[in-house]
Amino acid sequence: MAGVAGTDGRLIARVRDLHRRAGKVRDADVLLKRVKAYRNVAGGAELEELKTVAHKLRKRRKKARRKLQALIDDLPALRQ
């Protein structure tokens, strides 16, 4: 396929990277949504725990988003 598209294997590898890094962002979003659902029914100490977990997830998402953006920004260089 790489030959047909006129590219080498780097593009395929980069698309896989994109898929993987986008997946990390998506994972964090899904888990944050689940934590939000838990917060609606939890009380007491569990609420505090959920805040901690949500904070950790937001950090993970931010990091994953940053890495994804870096990869996207790097794509034009691949076309040259």
Next chain:
Amino acid sequence: MTKEEYGKRIVSQHIDECFRLQRALDSSDNEAIHEFRLACKRLRYAIEHFELAELAADAKVLAALTDELGFGHDCVLLGKIAVKAGAPAVNWRAQQDRSQYLKRGRALWQKVAKSLVVAACFFFLVVSQAHAAARPTLAAALSAITGNYPHTQFGIAVYDLDKHKIIYGWNEQRFFLAASTTKLLTEGTTLALLGPDYRFTTNVYRTGPIDTNGTLNGDVVLQASGDPNLSGRIQPDGTMTFENEDHSYDGSPDTKAVPGNPLAVIDELAQQIAAHGVKTVTGRVIVDESLFEGGYPESGTGVFVSPIVVNDNIVDVTATPGARAGDPVTIAVSPQTPYVTFINKAITGAVHTDRTISIPADQADAGGMHTVTITGSMPAGSPSILYAYDVPSPVRFAEVALTAALQARGVAVQNASTASAPLAVSEIGPNVIAAHVSPPLSQDVKVTLKVSDNLHASIMPYLWSPKHTLRAGFDLERGFMRRAGLDTSQIVQNDGLGGFAFIQPQYMVHYLAFLRTQPYFPTLYAALPILGVDGTLFNIANSSPARGKVHAKTGTWSGGDALNHRVMVSGKGLAGYMTTASGRHIAFCFYINNLAVPHGEDAARVSGQINGDLATATYLYAR
């Protein structure tokens, strides 16, 4: 090959892949479950890509299935993050959700698996007619499973009951540690020699007269008959009930005692005695255990063998942790009798700590009564666990229980606190004042085989001969098997339960084929555990297309590996019957010897799943 034929071939391969990986649903291996989910996705995409209309509905079920497993996977990730963040309550909630998703995923797989098997068989026909595409043979399917365990010995015999020949054998002429599959020999012999309608009669005699004031001047003597069910198993309709994980196999969250009064039969006997107008017994309440020589712990679960068996000679001790570390553990004891008193010093440990509850051995006092101190801890939030206190003296236990039952009905026993001296048979008078007739033996065969009850199986060889010795019993068993044309040099048996027992797989399938021709076969067949449904197979291959189609006896023998902190399963067996997906009637025997199982895994279940896989492969590929 047309596009449609090609599509069916590809889809067949993906169906095979799903069935190879489906056992993950019965495990706690999150990676394996994830792999299975991906395989289901690939299958769904293949169905959609090749536009196979006959599987369109299945593709929708597969989509729902992969969604459920995906949600479960999310919960696993969240749980890991919660643990790292020091949030145990969030982890707990995520694990609970994960269990629910997995449960729904299993149900969806069961829904779709049957139709996929049919499709795979049909596609195979289409594809093989158009193109010589090779579906796996039985040999290839079985060796693909055994090949994953290069350090373990396998013995396999698959016997076609219609063609009367072994259609696949692997080490089938070698001896394998047979463990509780030996109970097939024991119970088959019991049915042949005693018959499924045999009933035990347990009589209670008086040794003196009853005067007009209701004073029995003498002893009350319960004559043990070998009936293993003087317990709460008997139901109002005369059947006997069981729990899949029997109380003799204690220490598992799945272990349960049967509901009801464990002293129901003892109470019934006491009621009959009181109904004779007895108000006082001047002598003792004695159990005569002269029927056969017991008094030793059976080699499997350590329950004491005796012709008297009350509640399987077990006192059930159920321990429940408190809500927080440091809280006391609560215990519930059943049956409660003066025979044993428990002092509870167990405490609740922190979440995720190991369970260390122990019920140590103890000494009896002069009256034969026991005091046991329970120590150790169990983690907060963990489920209740049933521990079995194996009654060291079944005779004294029964005497104390019957005495207490009499006293509860207003009958005074003057020598109640004195341990009885052995009683000569000649001392027993002819005056029966109570009797219990058991349900038919077929009911006990069901209990023994479904839960693999070691005590019940241990008793049977003593009952086969009027001499009531093991030697005389085994002489009769050997004669029975030789008359059936079986070569008993291919088996080694030393007791009823399967301690130090070795069987060649070829023997087992020929024996099973013989049993199938006997008039008592329906009783034996109905007594076998069913794959993925009940008995000792209740949690094996639950998602397999062979679930519910395999009736077979399990066997497990294992020991520790202190050096490597693991378990060595020295013997694991599965032997029984199935009708395969293609309609063939099969008797089979699978033995696994010497399988090392890593620390923390349920060795019986891990090895059981391998046998479940072998059964599934036989179900699918024995054509």
